[in-house]
Amino acid sequence: MLRKPLAFLKKDFITESSYNLNFLFNFAGILTSILGYFFINKLFGNRMVGHLEEFGVNYFSYVLLSMAFFGYVGVGLSSFSEHLRNEQVQGTLEAVLLTPTGISTILLSLSLWNLVLATVDMAVYILFAIFLFKINFSNVNIISTIVVFALTIISFSSLGILSACFIMVFKRGNPFGWLVASLEGLIGGVYFPITVLPGWVQLLAKFFPITHAIRAIELAVYRGYDLKQLSGEILSLLIFSAVLAPLSLAAFKHSIKRARREGSLIQY
Amino acid sequence: MEVKDVTKDFIPAFSFTELLKFNFKRASTTRAIDGLSFTLNKGSSLAILGPNGAGKTTLLKILSTLILPDKGSVKINGSYLDVQDEKIKASIGFAGAAERSFYWRLTGRQNLEFFSAMYGLDKAAASSRICALFKLFGVTYQDKRFDSYSAGMQQKFALMRALIHDPPILLLDEPTKSLDYASSLELRSFIKEVLVKKQRKTLVFTTHQMDEALGFADMLMILHYGRLFAYGTLEELRRKAGMPGGSLGEIFIRLAGGSVPC
Numbered sequence: 001m002l003r004k005p006l007a008f009l010k011k012d013f014i015t016e017s018s019y020n021l022n023f024l025f026n027f028a029g030i031l032t033s034i035l036g037y038f039f040i041n042k043l044f045g046n047r048m049v050g051h052l053e054e055f056g057v058n059y060f061s062y063v064l065l066s067m068a069f070f071g072y073v074g075v076g077l078s079s080f081s082e083h084l085r086n087e088q089v090q091g092t093l094e095a096v097l098l099t100p101t102g103i104s105t106i107l108l109s110l111s112l113w114n115l116v117l118a119t120v121d122m123a124v125y126i127l128f129a130i131f132l133f134k135i136n137f138s139n140v141n142i143i144s145t146i147v148v149f150a151l152t153i154i155s156f157s158s159l160g161i162l163s164a165c166f167i168m169v170f171k172r173g174n175p176f177g178w179l180v181a182s183l184e185g186l187i188g189g190v191y192f193p194i195t196v197l198p199g200w201v202q203l204l205a206k207f208f209p210i211t212h213a214i215r216a217i218e219l220a221v222y223r224g225y226d227l228k229q230l231s232g233e234i235l236s237l238l239i240f241s242a243v244l245a246p247l248s249l250a251a252f253k254h255s256i257k258r259a260r261r262e263g264s265l266i267q268y
Numbered sequence: 269m270e271v272k273d274v275t276k277d278f279i280p281a282f283s284f285t286e287l288l289k290f291n292f293k294r295a296s297t298t299r300a301i302d303g304l305s306f307t308l309n310k311g312s313s314l315a316i317l318g319p320n321g322a323g324k325t326t327l328l329k330i331l332s333t334l335i336l337p338d339k340g341s342v343k344i345n346g347s348y349l350d351v352q353d354e355k356i357k358a359s360i361g362f363a364g365a366a367e368r369s370f371y372w373r374l375t376g377r378q379n380l381e382f383f384s385a386m387y388g389l390d391k392a393a394a395s396s397r398i399c400a401l402f403k404l405f406g407v408t409y410q411d412k413r414f415d416s417y418s419a420g421m422q423q424k425f426a427l428m429r430a431l432i433h434d435p436p437i438l439l440l441d442e443p444t445k446s447l448d449y450a451s452s453l454e455l456r457s458f459i460k461e462v463l464v465k466k467q468r469k470t471l472v473f474t475t476h477q478m479d480e481a482l483g484f485a486d487m488l489m490i491l492h493y494g495r496l497f498a499y500g501t502l503e504e505l506r507r508k509a510g511m512p513g514g515s516l517g518e519i520f521i522r523l524a525g526g527s528v529p530c
Contacts, residue, residue, distance in 0.1 A: 007385035015373045091368030095429070098332060099386035100357040260336045263278055263300075263326070 004101055005109040012113030026117075030124050037063045038133065051193040055218045061135050062218060063191060068125035069217050070190045070210065072118045073149070074181070076157035079114035080107060080164040081177055088167070103253055107161060137221060144220035144227055148213060151237035155209040158244030161252050168255040180208075189214040212236040269308040269331070269437070269470065274340035276301040276326055276494070300326040301337065302494040308487065310436070313464050313471035315485035317478075317520060323494040324474040325365070325441055331472060332362040332439050345437060358387070361430030365441040365474075369426070372415040376407070376425050379414055380432060387433035394432075401428045404462065419446040423455070431463075438463065440473035444480060460484035478516040488516070492524040 041060035048059040055062055087093035087110070096106060129135040163177035187194065187201055188210030194202050205211040216233035219225040227234060277297040300323045308314050316324045329335040330342060333353045342349035345359040370379050377398060384394035402410055405424050409417070417425065423446055430438060443459065444452040463469045464484050475481050481488060488505055490498040498505050498519075506512055509519040 003385050003388075003390065007382050011371060011374060011378070011382045014378060015371060018373045090371070092371060094334060094364070095369040095383065096386060098334065098357060098360075098362050099383065100354045100388065101386050102354075257336070260334065261338075263276075263329070263335045 008109035073152045073156045075114045075118040077160045079111035080160040081167045083110040139224040141224045148216045152213040154241040158248040161248035165255040184210040209240040270343040274337045311468045314487040315481035316474045318491035322491040360437045361435040362439045363426040363430040420451040437470045
């Protein structure tokens with residue numbers, strides 16, 4: 001059962017590791033982005049104290065966790081369309097679709113490597129946070145954190161699969177992916193708590209899974225909230241997952257069928 | 269293999285420049301396959317001939333499940349297209365004409381290992397199958413990166429991939445297209461002696477070369493403008509063309525040359 005996803009993982013590892021410098025620059029990129037927020041915090045951190053009271057941390061701790069988390073779950077948002085496009089351009093998508101491999105297996109396998117890389121990135125974020133910036137994670141509620149992670153990954157992956165449908169049908173230009181990725185970051189509370197935003201934008205933000213996910217993860221990690229205390233956020237994420245997961249799979253099956261009807265499966 | 273009344277039209281996508289001119293009418297459709305029907309017995313080999321744009325590759329892609337027809341039905345190895353696609357995929361091996369469809373940063377062996385997993389072979393079975401295929405095809409440079417292989421070697425790998433799960437049916441799109449003369453003869457002989465005579469695979473292939481068609485096909489099909497102009501053995505085609513003793517080339521010109529349907 002795992003042979004096909006593992007074959008994808010091995011193939012992607014061999015491919016990516018043949019580009020040696022990629023790994024190195026990735027970690028350097030994480031450190032420079034963290035340092036940027038570290039100094040922003042020094043300059044403006046005090047102005048955010050009121051907005052961060054419920055999380056019980058300073059701006060730097062807040063943004064470091066939300067960026068690490070968003071970087072991880074954001075993989076689900078971009079990796080399906082990215083990998084699908086790569087396979088289309090390489091010409092390998094046709095060969096993969098010729099094999100008796102289910103669509104859901106192909107989709108899962110396409111993003112597996114990015115998920116592994118994101119896990120490594122996340123670990124690097126946490127190591128920097130603990131050892132370099134001395135951030136305290138001792139209050140973390142492990143169960144709540146795992147549940148929030150799982151539900152957010154399902155929601156984001158579903159949005160990512162919907163985004164991949166655009167690539168399958170229109171080849172280039174993915175307005176859905178762009179819209180979701182930009183708005184999620186901007187109004188979902190990744191770079192600042194949403195209480196900074198005007199009231200109507202805060203209301204709009206409630207319709208994005210990331211808003212609930214960021215709030216839940218900050219509270220689970222820094223305040224140790226349990227599942228009951230996070231029930232509102234978890235229910236919202238559950239609803240997003242229950243609606244988006246089947247919808248995205250059905251949409252992707254439909255987009256493949258449409259591409260087969262149009263004969264455009266390998267066009268790019 | 270049964271193909272009944274299959275029709276395929278291609279609708280061009282909206283052109284952005286036309287949209288800017290507020291022209292929302294789509295360009296007219298192109299009929300790639302027009303009411304095609306034929307039956308091919310198990311173990312037979314069929315050569316599809318036709319000028320460029322005749323619909324040969326489209327037909328092959330329909331048979332391989334990559335393109336869905338607009339009308340008609342296709343039954344392969346007892347399974348219907350668009351209903352039992354997974355079963356059809358498991359029973360066919362497809363090798364396309366343009367071999368861009370490999371992972372170029374992987375070696376030849378790694379590519380075959382990847383696709384054997386996609387066909388559901390376990391590690392041990394894949395390993396022995398790949399080894400057997402390397403022997404069969406006489407491949408000695410098995411661990412070179414794919415982008416460093418010659419066009420002929422890449423074509424061999426495409427054929428090895430099509431055979432990796434030992435399917436009963438092979439679909440080959442111009443199998444000797446990018447090969448030099450010697451490699452082409454070698455591959456033709458391999459297809460004829462091993463795949464057709466020894467392993468009794470059902471073979472469907474497209475070609476522009478008459479000698480290749482006659483070399484290992486017992487059934488011949490002439491397609492033109494997506495229509496079936498002729499289908500049968502060489503003798504049957506001679507009778508249809510009214511050319512007893514005529515060569516396949518002469519029959520092809522007689523049946524498909526110069527006629528433009530209205």
